[in-house]
Amino acid sequence: MNEKLNLLRRYFGNKYSRNDYLTLRKLFFSENNEAENLMSRHWNEFRPNQAEHDLSEVKTSVNRAIGSASGHLLPKRFFHTYSKIAAVLLLPVLLALGLLYFQFNHFLFQKDVFVEIQTPSGSRTHLNLPDGSAVWLNGDSYIRYPAAFSGTREVEIAGEAFFKVKSDKEHPFLVSANNLYVRATGTEFNVLAYKDEPELSVILKKGKVDLLNARKSELRKIETGHQLCYSKDDSSIKYSEVNAEEYSGWIDGKLIFRNASMKEVMLRMEHWYGVDIEIMDQELLKLHFKATFINESVEEALKLLQSTATFHYRFAERKAGKNGLTENAKIYITKN
């Protein structure tokens, strides 16, 4: 299911293969509601990351149309017929999914088959690991894991991931990021390890985890409701108490800042929206922000931030890069 969602994302971003196209066409030509289910998942995670498109004329014409026409309810029988159709369609879809599940499982039973997933920036995805543990991947993130766990459950990530690990004391769960390991038996925790950021952090929401070094020997235990920050520059460790909600809100589509520096805010917005942000005036780095964003577009978020601090933003002109690929939208933050 996730593979088809990725397909939609690729089509959306104009980075798809011919097979992708043919699969997409088949998906939309079929008479079931698979396309709707997938697209709705895409919709739930989607956040626009471009400069506003002027829709004032659309708004005006809609208002004009409403003003003149008399709004009426759809006839009751429409809803009744629709629910009958939905029931009839559900059975073949269930059968198809059942078959798909068995085929998929069979193919992936080999131990040296690995699954790699890379998410584009400005997106989120959720997946289940072979042992039933759940992972949420934020934008611009990567995960690699074997199709079947044998012994230690080890996965590798880059970017940001939130784990809900299934309890199994016999087989510890190991997450490797940047040459460090997080070991857990059954807990909920967030790992932040973007390659372009100077720090790696682990935030523990529930349970207990240990931080291990590259040789898998223990560096530090982490308690619930605490954050451990490891600095790549000087290998120093900072341990502090935090509100874990703030750091895992993203899995529900919430971007939360609590006394975050301008630099942190912009870095996280870059990953969240899939844009490039450049802060042009050094003074701005001193600013701190507290905000929660749900479903806002990047421009709405910037406007909201402006209501608490003085700065200006400007979208650079969008141009097609080489090979016809459009680059990320670019935003400049200035003093005035």
Add this chain to the structure above:
Amino acid sequence: MQKRAFDIDKNLIIRLKEGSRQAFNRLFDIYNQKLYFFAFGYLKSEKEAEEIVQETFLKIWERRQAIDPALSVNAYLFKIAFNFIQKRLIKILKEEELKHDLAGEIVSFDDYTANTLNYHFLMQRIDELIEELPPRQRQIIELRKLDGYSVKEISEQLSLAVKTVEAHLTAGLKFLKEHLKSEKFDDLLLFLITSRKKWQTG
């Protein structure tokens, strides 16, 4: 110090149900960008995307009394928008069917290329190359390969001998094939599900 969550007010929905134009316009303000860019990503056209926004909000107004305030606005809006997006997308996919057959004819896809070449970019190149064809070849390629007319129909329409039409067709296809061969398609896509055994060469 200001903390604002942009949650949709349940109040907004209730007011909308009661027929408040102000509530409706507020809803429009909150969702118009998300809906526009979402539709644009699938339909690839500003005009189409604007139309989706228009149709969706009109329908939301028409059906306002039937909205269930307990449901998420986000989900409800999607449900309405989806029907319009799906219809348009299917129409576009059907219209373009022949163009994709042409692509398959010019580029003989194997397992590897069908899975890794940036197809969107390839189709854009094909569009550009067709425009570069000498006018007669272009006309005949378009009539035969994009509009689906038979060689006989084309020869009648343009008052040309069948052999002439075929010659132009062959020349045009040759042009397209050769120009595409010399392109360097090294855009590999993100998202890989790889099996170490599968793509092993040699």
